[in-house]
Amino acid sequence: MIIILSHKATDNNKNSVIDRLKKMGYKVDISEGKERTLIGAVGSNVENKNEVMAQFMSLPFVENVVPILKPYKMVSREIRERSVIKVRDGIEIGGKEIMLMAGPCAVEGEALMIECAHMLKAAGVKILRGGAYKPRTSPYSFQGYEEKGLKMLAKASEETGLAIITEVIQGRDVKKVANYADILQIGARNMQNFNLLKECGKVDKPVLLKRGLSATIEEWLLAAEYIVKEGNPKVMLCERGIRTFETYTRNTLDLNAVAAAKSLTHLPVVADPSHGTGRWELVSPMAKASVAAGADALIIEVHPRPEEAFSDGQQTLNFKHFKQMKKELKPVAAAVGRTLK
Numbered sequence: 167m168i169i170i171l172s173h174k175a176t177d178n179n180k181n182s183v184i185d186r187l188k189k190m191g192y193k194v195d196i197s198e199g200k201e202r203t204l205i206g207a208v209g210s211n212v213e214n215k216n217e218v219m220a221q222f223m224s225l226p227f228v229e230n231v232v233p234i235l236k237p238y239k240m241v242s243r244e245i246r247e248r249s250v251i252k253v254r255d256g257i258e259i260g261g262k263e264i265m266l267m268a269g270p271c272a273v274e275g276e277a278l279m280i281e282c283a284h285m286l287k288a289a290g291v292k293i294l295r296g297g298a299y300k301p302r303t304s305p306y307s308f309q310g311y312e313e314k315g316l317k318m319l320a321k322a323s324e325e326t327g328l329a330i331i332t333e334v335i336q337g338r339d340v341k342k343v344a345n346y347a348d349i350l351q352i353g354a355r356n357m358q359n360f361n362l363l364k365e366c367g368k369v370d371k372p373v374l375l376k377r378g379l380s381a382t383i384e385e386w387l388l389a390a391e392y393i394v395k396e397g398n399p400k401v402m403l404c405e406r407g408i409r410t411f412e413t414y415t416r417n418t419l420d421l422n423a424v425a426a427a428k429s430l431t432h433l434p435v436v437a438d439p440s441h442g443t444g445r446w447e448l449v450s451p452m453a454k455a456s457v458a459a460g461a462d463a464l465i466i467e468v469h470p471r472p473e474e475a476f477s478d479g480q481q482t483l484n485f486k487h488f489k490q491m492k493k494e495l496k497p498v499a500a501a502v503g504r505t506l507k
């Protein structure tokens with residue numbers, strides 16, 4: 167349910183409602199608007215929900231009490247307008263500025279990560295990507311340097327100050343990866359790895375949740391709900407392309423999902439035109455389209471020499487093309503009231 171406090175409600179009134187909800191086993195989300203305060207309450211097993219709603223409704227400082235109709239509750243836009251996720255000082259996702267996360271598909275070595283980090287920093291990027299754990303379709307493909315790779319990312323971050331986003335593929339690795347990463351990435355193949363989702367819900371790190379290869383928008387949002395319900399509200403949704411009948415592109419970047427996720431949830435939405443297309447020459451056009459559709463950030467595969475990349479080279483931009491894309495993105499961002507530095 168959502169309890170809407172009237173403008174007359176005092177802090178004491180608000181706190182008394184929150185305490186009472188928590189005692190009943192509710193998880194509480196407080197959204198302080200300019201005019202009113204909304205208190206979202208979900209997850210309690212109380213049996214007499216209608217009576218509980220009526221009791222809150224009878225309080226003089228409560229304007230209204232309404233049920234949350236969507237199956238995903240804590241991520242629903244019914245309970246708050248927008249979430250802005252702070253990654254580090256000066257790095258916020260979901261605000262006016264469009265954020266870029268860029269780097270190679272896989273962490274391929276310390277020197278390469280440092281080279282990438284310097285080039286990307288010079289191009290204005292604040293978040294470096296790179297997979298140390300690679301969930302590959304084939305067991306014979308490069309599986310990643312694992313913890314050694316995390317250390318390489320940490321070194322590149324130390325040298326340049328860039329924040330790090332990297333994938334975690336199993337629940338028992340979450341705390342370890344969180345020691346090195348600023349943002350935990352949950353890959354498309356793991357969108358419904360519920361143990362992983364719950365473990366990511368227990369750490370105080372932003373999580374980027376990729377949409378599964380064949381997941382509906384509702385399944386994706388319910389996966390996000392798992393993380394938030396566990397106690398971590400810092401979730402961003404990432405559209406990375408879905409399976410369709412089309413084979414010319416690796417996946418079909420579903421821009422409907424970008425716009426839908428923005429209207430259904432308060433979470434920031436990220437687009438991944440690299441995996442969404444599988445072709446480097448389509449990355450820039452689809453990056454622009456994603457920003458026009460409302461994406462708050464983009465995650466882009468970039469490598470100094472894509473033809474030598476250990477994985478996903480055919481969808482990877484070189485630095486020249488990355489810089490060109492960024493130049494072309496600026497007027498698109500401005501046209502939809504955003505900035506891109």
Ligand code: PEP
Pocket residue numbers: 271272297301352353354355376406441
């Ligand atoms: C990746 O970001 O390199 C990756 C493996 O992405 P996805 O999970 O979307 O396939």
Ligand code: MN
Pocket residue numbers: 271272441467477478
């Ligand atoms: Mn990749």
